[in-house]
Amino acid sequence: MSGSKGTIFIVDDERPVRLALERLLRSAGYRCMLFANGRGFLEILPYDKPGCVLLDLRLSDQSGLDVQSDLRNQDRNLPVIFMSGYGNVKSSVEAMRCGAIDFLTKPIEDAELLTVIDSAVNLHRQKLRECNKIEIIKQRYSNLSPREQEVLRCVISGARIKNISIHLGIAEKTVKIHKARVMKKMQAQSVIDLYQLAVQLEVTPEMVA
Amino acid sequence: MTILNWMTMAWSICIGICCFLGLVNLFWGLVSRQKNAAYLLTAGMAFSAVINGVAELSIIHSLDIEQTAFWLKIENSAVFGMLVNMVWLVYIRLPKARFWLASAITGLWSIGFLVNIFSDYSLTFSRLDSISKIATFGSLSFSMPQGPAHPLKIIADICSLLLLVYFIDASISSYRSGERSKSVAVGASTVSFILIGGVHSPLVDAGIIHTPYLVSFAFLTMVLFMSAELVLNAVKAADYKEQASRSNKRWQRVIDAAPLLVIECDLNGRIRYVNPFAEKLLLKETAELVDQPIAEYIPVLRQNFYGYHAGCNLTGKIVENRTVHKVELINIDNEKHILNMMIIDVEADCSEPIKVLICRDIGDWLELQRELNDTRSNLELMTRVSLLGELTATLTHELNQPLTTILSNAQAAKRFIGSKPFEEDELHEILNDIIEQDRRASGILRNVRNMVENRKEVQEPIELNQLIQSVVLLLENEAEHIKVKVDLDLAERLPETYGNPVAIQQVIMNLLLNAFKAAPRRNDNDSPHVRIHSSFEGENLIVAVEDNGEGIVKEMADRIFDPFVTNSNGNIGLGLSIAKRIAEDHDGNLSAENIANGGARFTFILPQRNEKQ
Numbered sequence: 001m002s003g004s005k006g007t008i009f010i011v012d013d014e015r016p017v018r019l020a021l022e023r024l025l026r027s028a029g030y031r032c033m034l035f036a037n038g039r040g041f042l043e044i045l046p047y048d049k050p051g052c053v054l055l056d057l058r059l060s061d062q063s064g065l066d067v068q069s070d071l072r073n074q075d076r077n078l079p080v081i082f083m084s085g086y087g088n089v090k091s092s093v094e095a096m097r098c099g100a101i102d103f104l105t106k107p108i109e110d111a112e113l114l115t116v117i118d119s120a121v122n123l124h125r126q127k128l129r130e131c132n133k134i135e136i137i138k139q140r141y142s143n144l145s146p147r148e149q150e151v152l153r154c155v156i157s158g159a160r161i162k163n164i165s166i167h168l169g170i171a172e173k174t175v176k177i178h179k180a181r182v183m184k185k186m187q188a189q190s191v192i193d194l195y196q197l198a199v200q201l202e203v204t205p206e207m208v209a
Numbered sequence: 210m211t212i213l214n215w216m217t218m219a220w221s222i223c224i225g226i227c228c229f230l231g232l233v234n235l236f237w238g239l240v241s242r243q244k245n246a247a248y249l250l251t252a253g254m255a256f257s258a259v260i261n262g263v264a265e266l267s268i269i270h271s272l273d274i275e276q277t278a279f280w281l282k283i284e285n286s287a288v289f290g291m292l293v294n295m296v297w298l299v300y301i302r303l304p305k306a307r308f309w310l311a312s313a314i315t316g317l318w319s320i321g322f323l324v325n326i327f328s329d330y331s332l333t334f335s336r337l338d339s340i341s342k343i344a345t346f347g348s349l350s351f352s353m354p355q356g357p358a359h360p361l362k363i364i365a366d367i368c369s370l371l372l373l374v375y376f377i378d379a380s381i382s383s384y385r386s387g388e389r390s391k392s393v394a395v396g397a398s399t400v401s402f403i404l405i406g407g408v409h410s411p412l413v414d415a416g417i418i419h420t421p422y423l424v425s426f427a428f429l430t431m432v433l434f435m436s437a438e439l440v441l442n443a444v445k446a447a448d449y450k451e452q453a454s455r456s457n458k459r460w461q462r463v464i465d466a467a468p469l470l471v472i473e474c475d476l477n478g479r480i481r482y483v484n485p486f487a488e489k490l491l492l493k494e495t496a497e498l499v500d501q502p503i504a505e506y507i508p509v510l511r512q513n514f515y516g517y518h519a520g521c522n523l524t525g526k527i528v529e530n531r532t533v534h535k536v537e538l539i540n541i542d543n544e545k546h547i548l549n550m551m552i553i554d555v556e557a558d559c560s561e562p563i564k565v566l567i568c569r570d571i572g573d574w575l576e577l578q579r580e581l582n583d584t585r586s587n588l589e590l591m592t593r594v595s596l597l598g599e600l601t602a603t604l605t606h607e608l609n610q611p612l613t614t615i616l617s618n619a620q621a622a623k624r625f626i627g628s629k630p631f632e633e634d635e636l637h638e639i640l641n642d643i644i645e646q647d648r649r650a651s652g653i654l655r656n657v658r659n660m661v662e663n664r665k666e667v668q669e670p671i672e673l674n675q676l677i678q679s680v681v682l683l684l685e686n687e688a689e690h691i692k693v694k695v696d697l698d699l700a701e702r703l704p705e706t707y708g709n710p711v712a713i714q715q716v717i718m719n720l721l722l723n724a725f726k727a728a729p730r731r732n733d734n735d736s737p738h739v740r741i742h743s744s745f746e747g748e749n750l751i752v753a754v755e756d757n758g759e760g761i762v763k764e765m766a767d768r769i770f771d772p773f774v775t776n777s778n779g780n781i782g783l784g785l786s787i788a789k790r791i792a793e794d795h796d797g798n799l800s801a802e803n804i805a806n807g808g809a810r811f812t813f814i815l816p817q818r819n820e821k822q
Contacts (some may be wrong), residue, residue: 014610016646020617023639027624058606060689085609086602106613110620 004031006121007051011035011067012083013060017106021054021113028114030121036060038067046075050128052101052120057084057091065091068098077127079120083108137197140186151178152186152203156195159208167208214349216269216421223429224262230436231255237443250298251435257291258428260284265425269351274337277354281333282325285365289322291428292372298435299375302391305382310375314368321364328359335359345419353421373403390438398434402427470538470548470568478503478510481563490570492540503566507550509536538568547572589791590663592783593715596722597660603686607653611646618643656683659711660718667709668820673750674699674743676710680717681741684725693728694738695721703745706817708795713815716788716799720754720811723784727758727809749797750815757808761801769801788813 008030010021015036022032035041037059053071057064068080079101084091092103101123102116144152154164161179165172188194198205231252238248264284271277296314300306329336334356342350380396405427412418464471470487474480480498488494491506504511538546548568556562597604622639625631656679681695688695721739728737735757742753761769768774770789775782785799792799797815804810 014614016614016642017610017617019642020614020621020639023621023635024617024624025621027621027628058689085606085613106609107616108613110617110624113617 005029005050006031006117006124007047007049008032008117008121009035009041009047009051009053009078011038011041011053011059011064012056013037013058014056017056024110024113025117028110028117030117038062038064038070041067042070042074045071045078047078048128050121050125052079052081052117052124054081054083054117057082057086057095065094065098068095068100072099077124077131079124081116081120134200137186137200141197141201141203143185144182148178148182148185149203150206151175152182152194152198153206154208155179155182155191156198156203157205157207158191163208216345216349216351217266220262220266220269220425223425224259224266227255227258227262227429227432230432231259234436247298247301250294250301251432253294254291254298254428254435255432257287257289257294258425258432261287261291261428262425265422268354269421271352272340274340274354277340277352278329278334278337281354282328285325285333286322288365288424289318289325292318292368295431295435296372296375299379299395303379303383303395305386306379307375310371310378314371314375317364317371318368321361321368324359324361324364333359333362333365343419345421351421369406373399394434394437398431401430401434405430468569470566470570472503472566472568474503474564474566476562476564478564487568490538490540490546492542492544506540507536507538507548535571536568546570547575585790586663588783589712589715589787590661592787593660593711596715596718596784597657599722600684600687603690604653604657604683607686608650611650611653614646615643615650618646653683660714662711667711668707669710670820671706671708671710671713671815673703673706673713673752673815676714677717677741677743677752680714680721684718684721687722688725688739691725691729692737693725694736696738696740698740699743700745703743703750704817706750706815707820708815708818709791712791712794716791716813717752717754719784719788720752720813723811724754724756724758724809728756729758745817748817750817752813752815753810754813755804755808755810757806760803760807761809766801770799 005028008025010018010025010032012018012021013036018034018036022034025032033044039061041053055064055067059067064082064084068082071078071080080099081102081104082092082095082100083104083106085106095103101120104113104116141149150168151164154167159167161172161175165175168175182188183194186194186197188197195205231254234248234252234255238245238252241248261284264280264287267280268277268284271280293315296311300308300311334354335358336356337354338356339354340352341355343353344350376395376399380392380399384392384396405423409418409420410422410424413420413422464484465486467484468486469484470490471482471484472480472487473482479500480503483491483495483498488498491498502511534550536548536550538548540546547570549571550566550568553565553567554562555565618639622636625636625639677697677699681697685695721741724739728739738757740755742751742755744751744753765774770785772786773782774785789799792813792815795815796818797813799811799813801809801811
């Protein structure tokens with residue numbers, strides 16, 4: 001839905017609470033999806049638009065922490081914000097250790113809630129973009145022919161063209177042509193760019209004598 | 210012939226004794242308050258015997274026919290008097306004596322008496338021919354009138370016969386019915402009379418025995434026998450008087466010393482006597498109180514002195530159920546004392562009936578009761594608070610839900626209003642939700658507040674199902690927290706009863722919390738759950754709480770309702786003992802048992818009560 005600032009998943013076993021939070025978040029421009037328990041929520045994962053989860057620590061059939069660990073297995077990027085009527089130290093520490101973004105105690109003031117959600121959604125957006133980026137790079141890399149991939153690996157080790165041609169057993173001219181194609185397909189401006197892309201792809205350089 | 214011979218002496222002694230006995234009986238009959246008639250009749254008998262003796266003596270010495278006739282008439286009159294007195298005396302003394310016989314004898318002899326008076330020579334002789342001198346012992350002689358018998362003398366003879374029959378019959382019947390001593394007395398005297406009068410006299414008539422008639426002596430023995438009991442009674446009376454006096458003194462000491470009020474009143478409620486303890490309370494002495502109405506100090510008696518009577522007379526028979534009444538006494542200083550009062554009717558045989566009030570001052574006791582009740586109330590309150598303390602965490606959470614909802618709703622509304630356009634319908638929804646959630650929170654708080662109040666001795670209508678549901682609501686979160694499932698199996702309609710709703714809730718809450726602790730202890734895979742039943746049987750409402758825990762350990766079974774018994778740390782262990790006490794306050798009961806598949810059932814029985822009870 002365009003025009004919304006993000007999608008918030010509200011998981012709480014109390015209906016009045018879900019409705020109230022939905023209204024508040026809607027008034028701030030977010031779109032909400034409401035779930036009474038973890039099961040319903042986990043079914044819609046993974047989610048590839050910016051958003052976050054507002055998760056109550058205590059649900060009727062399982063603990064919020066369990067839902068969070070299940071979530072991490074299915075979608076590592078979606079941020080989790082815990083809320084609870086209890087607010088004891090132990091649960092909050094545990095929640096944070098498991099990677100939650102924040103822990104809010106009920107009743108939750110709108111200013112605090114919106115601030116936290118805002119940063120969580122932005123975080124998610126960033127992560128999504130990064131994920132996206134890597135996907136694009138991966139796509140580009142897979143478009144390279146095996147020979148081109150080989151050339152890339154040698155180039156990023158910092159070897160000179162002459163040495164690469166000897167190493168691969170092909171003519172220098174051929175190497176130059178391959179390198180140009182790699183640079184174009186990978187959309188790198190310089191060898192350093194290429195190197196950085198390769199790091200993101202976790203491609204190891206090939207040592208050339 | 211000297212006057213002082215053995216005959217004169219003998220008869221004089223006889224007359225003397227009879228005279229004495231007559232006087233004694235007369236005196237006793239006039240002075241004593243009981244059985245006057247018997248003593249007067251005996252006196253009559255005795256005096257008749259006196260006259261008879263005098264007459265006989267005169268006849269013995271008489272030489273003149275006219276004189277003899279005169280004395281004969283007197284003698285017969287004396288016999289008449291004697292026998293009539295004797296007949297009615299026996300009638301009074303022996304209950305089985307026959308009235309018709311007595312009347313017949315009296316009637317006949319009255320006729321004889323009249324004949325005797327109006328005849329010339331008395332009833333005995335129709336004509337006096339001569340007076341013969343008969344020799345007897347001691348070389349003395351006595352006069353004996355001679356002549357043909359009077360035709361109506363047979364009346365006297367018939368009467369004598371009837372008399373014999375009457376006495377013998379009366380003696381035997383009375384002996385059989387248990388009046389031993391009296392029957393013996395009458396019987397013995399009859400026998401002696403027969404011997405002396407009935408046997409001796411005919412022998413004298415026939416000339417076989419040469420003595421005068423000894424009828425006087427027969428009469429003397431009868432008088433002696435009849436008086437014997439009197440003499441014995443007189444002796445016993447002195448003894449009894451001594452005993453009674455001692456006994457009286459002893460009881461008086463008891464009444465004086467006991468810390469009880471003892472007040473004697475007549476049947477109209479006027480005071481006759483108060484004991485020293487009562488004097489202290491009333492601030493007046495007995496002398497000042499006599500003849501004042503008791504109602505002046507115990508106002509409640511003004512309405513109906515008789516209405517409070519307890520009914521037990523001194524012979525020990527209980528006439529009605531003895532009841533004790535709580536009354537108020539106000540003395541002249543306007544001090545009020547609360548008393549437990551019992552009224553006893555005292556009906557002694559020969560004195561005026563009185564009512565005795567025995568009262569105990571229970572002011573101190575009432576004060577103690579009040580303190581005890583206060584302490585118990587406080588204790589119940591503390592355990593309630595402690596129960597609630599166990600729920601703090603869940604209650605906080607419970608309250609947080611509505612608070613969160615209200616806050617978020619309100620803040621959302623503000624934002625909606627800030628951004629135009631906004632939907633009015635949504636705003637209404639928001640406001641409705643806010644109101645509902647606030648009410649929910651208030652409900653929870655109200656429950657908590659009720660539990661923490663200390664309201665003693667409350668009699669309010671109780672809707673048992675509603676109470677159960679409110680407790681379940683309060684504990685909903687706790688159940689979720691421990692992951693225990695709660696099933697409600699409530700009767701559709703329960704009769705209304707009266708009692709203290711908060712106390713009942715305390716009992717149910719206690720049972721539920723115990724069940725919550727017990728249920729999860731099972732080792733097997735059955736998930737912990739607790740079931741609450743409500744039902745009614747006859748006049749009793751029944752609440753049963755079942756869990757599927759491990760059940761009650763055998764060693765604990767007898768003791769779980771005792772105070773300070775617990776199987777979990779941190780618990781004082783008063784909950785169940787107080788719960789049981791609350792049940793008993795409502796005339797009900799709390800019991801526990803293990804159920805078939807493992808687990809325990811606690812049953813709370815609450816009898817139906819009306820408002821008045």
